[in-house]
Each structure stands twice: as C-alpha cells, then as structure tokens.
Amino acid sequence: MKLILGNKAYSTWSLRPWLILKRCGATFDEVMIGLNEADTAEQIARHAPAGKVPALEVEGVTIWDSLAIALWAEECYPDAALWPADDHARWVARSVVCEMHSAFGTLRNDLGMGPDHPMVGEPGEAHAPSDALSADIRRMVAMWKDAKGRFGEGGPYLFGEWSVADAFFTPVAARFRHFRIDLTAHGDDGTAADYCRALLAQPDFLEWSAAGLAEIG
Ligand SMILES: N[C@@H](CCC(=O)N[C@@H](CS)C(=O)NCC(=O)O)C(=O)O
Structure with a gap:
C-alpha cells in the first residue's frame, strides 16, 4: 500500500489521510511529491487521475481525495474506531x-x-x-x-x-x-x-x- 503525498512542510490535504492511516496502525510506503515544482503536475499525474495529492494505491486500485481515503479506512479498519461510537x-x-x-x-x-x-x-x-x-x-x-x-x-x-x-x-x-x-x-x-x-x-x-x-x- 502506498500513500502518495505532498511535502510534509505544507501539504495540508496530505496530512489528513496520513494521520488516519497512522491511527489504523496501517503499514504503508510514502511516495512524496514536491509541490510547486516544475514537474509537480507530471509527477502527480503518474498516480492520481485528478492531478492532486493525496492518493492511496492499494490492491491495484487508486483511491484519490482525502475524504475517500478516510471512508476506505473506515471500511478496512473497523477496529480503529475512526468515528465516534455514539x-x-x-x-x-x-x-x-x-x-x-x-x-x-x-x-x-x-x-x-x-x-x-x-x-x-x-x-x-x-x-x-x-x-x-x-x-x-x-x-x-x-x-x-x-x-x-x-x-x-x-x-x-x-x-x-x-x-x-x-x-x-x-x-x-x-x-x-x-x-x-x-x-x-x-x-x-x-x-x-x-x-x-x-x-x-x-x-x-x-x-x-x-x-x-x-x-x-
Ligand atoms: N480534494 C482533494 C484536494 C487535494 C489538493 O488540493 N491537494 C493539493 C496539495 S495540498 C495538490 O495536490 N496540489 C497540487 C497542484 O494543484 O498542483 C483532497 O481532499 O484530497
């Protein structure tokens, strides 16, 4: 499983699924793409169809958008209690x-x-x-x-x-x-x-x- 993300110094959207995967105790590789660089768009396009990070590559499928990754995590890690029980x-x-x-x-x-x-x-x-x-x-x-x-x-x-x-x-x-x-x-x-x-x-x-x-x- 690979999480495609932007720089940790300033990719706010990437931080969301990264925190969620950590909470799940998931084992994942990180593919870091430098934002605001000449080849950023080309680098992201190799992974994410919408041209944005984050994206998650899992079982040969790409899940893009931080909310979609959160919903996937809820399904795949039911014991992680990602949402309030009440x-x-x-x-x-x-x-x-x-x-x-x-x-x-x-x-x-x-x-x-x-x-x-x-x-x-x-x-x-x-x-x-x-x-x-x-x-x-x-x-x-x-x-x-x-x-x-x-x-x-x-x-x-x-x-x-x-x-x-x-x-x-x-x-x-x-x-x-x-x-x-x-x-x-x-x-x-x-x-x-x-x-x-x-x-x-x-x-x-x-x-x-x-x-x-x-x-x-
Ligand atoms: N709706 C997306 C938004 C993602 C987003 O805007 N990502 C920014 C980085 S923080 C991005 O990929 N920017 C690169 C670009 O626009 O070239 C999500 O929640 O994942």
Missing part, C-alpha cells in the same frame, strides 16, 4: 468533516501553506484577517464549540476520543498557529484554543512535523 456524535462528526471538506475556501486561500508559510516549526507573522476570512474563522470556532460542548467531554479531541474529524482539523490548527490568528477575537472562549493545542500536540502530528522540518532544513 450515534448522535457520529452524525455530527460526519457533518463537520463534510463541512470542512466542502467549505472554508477563504480560510484555505488566505491562510495558505507553502514554502513561505510552512505548517511546521515556529509561527510566522501575524495575519490580519479580511471580513470574509473572519467569517470563516468565526464559523470554525462556533462549530468546534458546539461539537466539543455536546460530545467532547471524554477527552481532548473534538468528540472526546480521537476521530476522523481531528485529522481534518489538524491542518486548520497548524494554519491558525502559523498565522497567529487571535481566536478570542472570533468568539473563542478558550475551547478552540485548547482544541488546537491538543491537535498540535498529537504524537503523530509531532512525527509529521519533525519530517516536515527536516524537509525545509
């Missing part, structure tokens, strides 16, 4: 994951990760959010507060125990850290900041970060 928590967990996947375009664009803005290492300069970005951050903070308040008592993660939702929000926590986003100015009562700290302290994310730091020296 029905209501699981329905909401799937909702927040799908919202992350299909919305927050301004957040992704304005807080983009790349060679000048790595998601690993020390934070960069503070970013002054536009109104549109502030709206995305407010929605994120409110969504986290709601989920954490209703379902997150049993542990540091959004639904208590670790779930796919945390894989999808770890890159967001890294963006907020890098761009020094003041979450209290966006309605946070401390819940979102604590959650970000928990995500950035996950041992698997620390392993990813160390590799990302090594990439950029």
